[in-house]
Amino acid sequence: MEELTEFAVNYAESLGAEYAESRFQCDIQESIILKNGIPEAVVLEESRGISVRVLVNGALGFASTNDLTKRGLKAASNRAYKMARASTKILRKRISMDDSDLGSVKVEVKPHVDFDSIDVESKAKLLKEAYKQAVDEAADNKIKIPSCSITLDTWKTEKLVMTSDGAYVHSFTPRAALFTLITAFHSQKGIIQRFFNLGGTGGWEMVKKWDLPKLFKEESKTLSEILLFAREKPSGKTDVILGPEVVGLVCHESSGHPGEADRILGREAAQAGETYLKSDSIGLRVGSSLVNVVDDPTLDGSFGFYMYDEEGVKARKRVLIKEGVINEFLHNRETASVFKIKSNGSSRAVAFNREPIVRMANTYLEPGDYSKEELFEDVKDGIYIKSFMEWNIDDRRFNQRYVGLEAYKIENGELKERVRNPVLEVTTIGLWSAVDAVGKDLEFQAAYCGKGDPMQGIPVWTGGPHIRLRDVTLGG
Template sequence: MEDALNKAIRTMQEEGAEFCDARYEDRWGLIISVSNRELRNLSTNRIAGVGLRARIGGSWGSSSGGRFDPESLREMARKAVRAAKLGDSPGAPIPEQPAYTGKFQMKMRVPPANVPVEEKLAMVKDLDEAQHISDRIVNTNAIYSEGKRTTVLVNSFGSRLRWEDGRLRMNAIAVARENGRMESYREGIAGSKGMELIQQRDLSEMGVSAAREAIVQLGAVKPPSGRITCITDPEISGLLAHEVMGHASEADEVVKRRSFLTDKIGQVVADEQITMVDDGTLEGGYGTLLFDDEGTPASRTVVIKNGVYNSYLHDLETGASMGVPSTGNGRHEDFGRRVWVRMTNTFFEAGDWKLEEMLEDVKFGVLTDKFVNGMEDPVGGSFEAKAHRGFLIENGKITKPLRAMTLTGKALDILHTTDAVGDKVSMDPGTCGKGTEDHVPVSSGGPYCRSQIIIGGD
């Protein structure tokens, strides 16, 4: 395949491309789901193809397809260059980049391919069964998914790369009902690791926990409202890092001046306890990469350092526009999609506070637990999220569970009012789109953080 891609590169150069790259991808996935002791889904999927890009001046041209014979690739190469010539976008040329070569593989102690599907199905069934702890549990779900990707990439700078990466995920979701009221709770594990990630977890305990917490939530009360001292859990902290600060740090929004963080480099944007990073090298992270989809090695980017805004996230194009190197954040959903600046594993770093110490100082407040959804606002910098549940804090003690609640406020106001940052970081896996499309695997997280946030109940 590398020889065929090299020929496509030569064709694009002969046709006038100033920079070009070619990538082959082969993606394979498995999903198993069991609900209420019944197998609902056991299926695999596979997609493979080639994507070519050519750049002339500030304009890109691209083409993609699933045929790999020489003539098909030549025509794809010519099509990409023709499309680039039709464009008139202003922009800096891509400067010379280091050439990376070699074969690489993500480290997994127990590759999922080495574990029979029958064993995986048995684990999913056990996770579903573990949730049946009470007649108040009316619905149980256990879901396992895994994915593997092989990428071959060559470009006009001389890079010749082949790498394999993958990730897996397992979730338990229990629903409880009593007196006409229904509540749910989820537990899960995920990461760019092998089956050792799941084998090290007590799946029975995970299923029981999901069911037990769903039952606890049946007794939850309406949350207070107003501007309140709020201790955000790692999921909600991560939502703030990802949805608002992270998307606004993607440099394609910055160069268009559609980010509230435009021109913020070197300015104080948060309390000095706040440091935020995007780390594509994080061991086991759901958004961890070997290389981004432009062949740039994954890296760790400090976005905020001790409250001071430090760096944007870049791909080759935005790096060229702003005169800085790519940070390894050029990503796409698959070979047929456009490369955008995208996050990887985005989180606030740990501070010095124990959760117990953070609670002790709160006379009246809220502790959140897990998110339902959040809204990105890179232009205005507003934070809006829905927490799955929470707990009321009174005189330094947790007193009662709370129903789902909304959290709102300006992101920078929240970060400036942060007066305590927890000493442990947890990460939450997911997928992130550019708007509503082009989803890629990511994770977000952080420690418990204590701030002033506007709370509202359903």
């Protein structure tokens, strides 16, 4: 594909583009869908094509095609060029790319066990066993699992990015992800549901490590106990300990998204919205000095892993909030140029036919120095929220709501009875300012982050340690 990718760059330049970028991307995916323990279907998907992005008189044009011939690429380049040129009619500020150092490199993540070396039957058998464990565990507690959907996706991505200013990045990345919705039912206690994801970069060895039968048994046990024993929804002012699953989501929603430079510039205003942060918010205090939120694409094995972004810029750890103060935004080359800085490698696209835009990768709260016991022992009367089901946040990333699923009362430093659906409905600054202790543990969860138009669900990890919030008002 190198010849065609290079051809697209050269041809777009020959049309008169001041910048041209071409990306070949091939994703080959296998999905196994299990509905209530029975395979619904096996779905194989091959997405293969090339995109061309150009700057013409400061206007940005993008075109993609899966017609992988020189004729197809000429047509795509012509279209990108013509659309960009036509749009200069309503263009006030010229778009440009920063002068980041660009990679010339090949990056390959090699799986220890290739997905193709495990047959579909064995994969389906593993999922069926996980489902059986969930059902059996629930039955032991006289709980039914009336419905359970499990989807296991395994896929390999090859990308080749070339730009007219010299980037050459060829990468190979295998990923796996599991998505589950489990419903637990008790005739007197009602219905609850749990939605959870696993995901990472690597081969089948990663899926084996997830130990799905054990995980499903544990999840089913927890759901059963919530149904049977959880008491009324807590409310009022209290101390709250949030588990890593919730902390990771908070980091993603209320630190990662508001710090995306394209949002700050208003580019996403009609879709995912804007942000409470402004161009000059670097240095703004948004939380206690214990809050350090980072985004790091280079974490080994992570779902959001990459070493070079879609514009050829080398990835690095980004410190979004440092000691409670806004420290850095997420940038691609376009936004970095506006801010007159260098891109920090945040440009991502989910497929060949999607425009690269500013995205998170693996966003998490950096661990502190409290053990879990130390976090709890200083809480006289509080609530521990370990997992969540419902959540959302406004389009300025300021007012958010997290509804706990697995949650407990804390009395005199000890975990007591389960409580049902505590609601944490708070502002971003209110939440981060209430943090008075940060654990030294660190866990990650997989998710698909939605942004862009057309929507791009991109693999990310969210994570963090346990944290303690003081004097939080639960309710909602």
